[in-house]
Amino acid sequence: MTAGVINVLKPPGMTSHDVVSFIRRTYGIKRVGHAGTLDPAATGVLPVFFGQATRMIEYVSDCDKSYRVELTFGYATDTGDDTGRIMESAKPPAIDVTLVQSVLQSFTGEIEQVPPMYSAIKIGGKKLYELARSGATVERKPRKVTISAINLLKTNTNSILFDVNCSKGTYIRSLCIDIGQKIGCPAVMSFLVRTRVGQFLLQDARTLEEIGLQAETACQPVDSALQHLPAIELTVEQVQAFRHGQKIICQKNAAGPIRIYDQNHCLIGIGKQSETAMLIPLKVFPAGN
Incomplete structure (x- = not known):
């Protein structure tokens, strides 16, 4: 097994x-990466790729993501989650469901966010969380992200539970x-x-225990x-040209990246x-992968 994708929980x-x-240890392969970092305290879907995969x-990292979120009122921390140092506290308000729903919906669409100090964004060659751990605070420019849906699921005495669908970078x-x-x-x-x-x-995600016991499946x-x-399927002659990095005539009329297959429906790149309707190779898999 030289290449593949695993939906890790x-x-x-x-x-x-x-x-x-x-x-790496389970599959005995060094070339491994993941799409979209999750904080240590968080859980959920982490797509992991190995080998040529x-x-x-990059084509998965750009995809939209969905989360289930618990938010607790009454205090703020330096990290933005409940693992950080408390910086401010206040008496939690009585939960007004109508108000909460209205506020949540106000965040749908394109919004601007200031990235938290405890994030992996680099400023001046250093990751923000590295600067934060050294006690430094730097100005962060707002970034545009898109919230396509946000729905309140439950309210408690001092917390709410909601689902959110959002763009990458949120x-x-x-x-x-x-x-x-x-x-x-x-x-x-x-x-x-x-x-x-x-x-x-x-x-559909697999636990680490399941992966350890059933690595192949x-x-x-x-x-x-x-x-x-x-996707587009090429002829034998077109496959050969594509593998050699040559442009070929394309009838797909598609914007953005296209999956390229041979006549055996094997992904080749x-x-x-x-703009002139020519298919340009971006990535080509070696034959046999």
């Missing part, structure tokens, strides 16, 4: 890098902080489950991660269509 308490290390990570901790500010009370993200990354779903074909992309 990351447990809380592990970093995404810990999961990558586990996959790592070249496809920080749920920042979203929780902003929700608290609109309601008028400091808030933190107290629990997070990622339920979807593109077409990878929580109900836990692995999916490389193109299972690319079903959101259009990724291409894109030029």
